[in-house]
Amino acid sequence: xxxxxxxxxxxxxxxxxxxxxxxxxxxxxxxxxxxxxxxxxxxxxxxxxxxxxxxxxxxxxxxxxxxxxxxxxxxxxxxxxxxxxxxxxxxxxxxxxxxxxxxxxxxxxxxxxxxxxxxxxxxxxxxxxxxxxxxxxxxxxxxxxxxxxxxxxxxxxxxxxxxxxxxxxxxxxxxxxxxxxxxxxxx
Numbered sequence: 001x002x003x004x005x006x007x008x009x010x011x012x013x014x015x016x017x018x019x020x021x022x023x024x025x026x027x028x029x030x031x032x033x034x035x036x037x038x039x040x041x042x043x044x045x046x047x048x049x050x051x052x053x054x055x056x057x058x059x060x061x062x063x064x065x066x067x068x069x070x071x072x073x074x075x076x077x078x079x080x081x082x083x084x085x086x087x088x089x090x091x092x093x094x095x096x097x098x099x100x101x102x103x104x105x106x107x108x109x110x111x112x113x114x115x116x117x118x119x120x121x122x123x124x125x126x127x128x129x130x131x132x133x134x135x136x137x138x139x140x141x142x143x144x145x146x147x148x149x150x151x152x153x154x155x156x157x158x159x160x161x162x163x164x165x166x167x168x169x170x171x172x173x174x175x176x177x178x179x180x181x182x183x184x185x186x187x
Contacts, residue, residue, distance in 0.1 A: 049077075 009016075058066065119127075
């Protein structure tokens with residue numbers, strides 16, 4: 001038997017299709033039943049928490065008392081709603097953290113974009129070594145030194161010493177531009 005050959009199914013295609021149809025019909029019935037149960041639970045809960053109001057034939061004082069009772073009930077419901085929302089948000093955070101842990105363990109973690117942070121060498125060493133890092137690192141001490149005499153000679157060669165007005169007059173117009181490019185390419 002070749003590994004490319006698929007094993008033949010013991011159930012015929014028509015039988016598979018009829019089983020799928022039965023499963024889908026059963027799932028639809030279960031969903032409808034759940035929806036009806038939720039509606040009944042909602043009606044029952046509202047019936048318990050919100051009895052019908054009897055306002056006919058009440059005096060002004062009785063109406064004020066009724067309003068105060070309703071306001072107190074509203075406050076209680078708002079507190080419960082706030083508590084429930086807080087619990088839901090806390091659970092959502094926990095779920096998110098657990099998902100991240102699962103991704104870490106699975107090795108399929110999407111790396112976030114990192115920001116550029118300017119950190120000095122001392123701060124970096126302190127972060128890496130903690131309290132073991134003593135003193136400051138002078139990174140400039142390890143750099144190659146340049147002789148100052150060579151730099152001064154280069155400056156003298158590149159700049160012409162003289163009256164600045166002559167240079168301005170000589171460089172004005174297109175002829176001056178041409179001279180600048182000619183002298184720049186000759187160096």
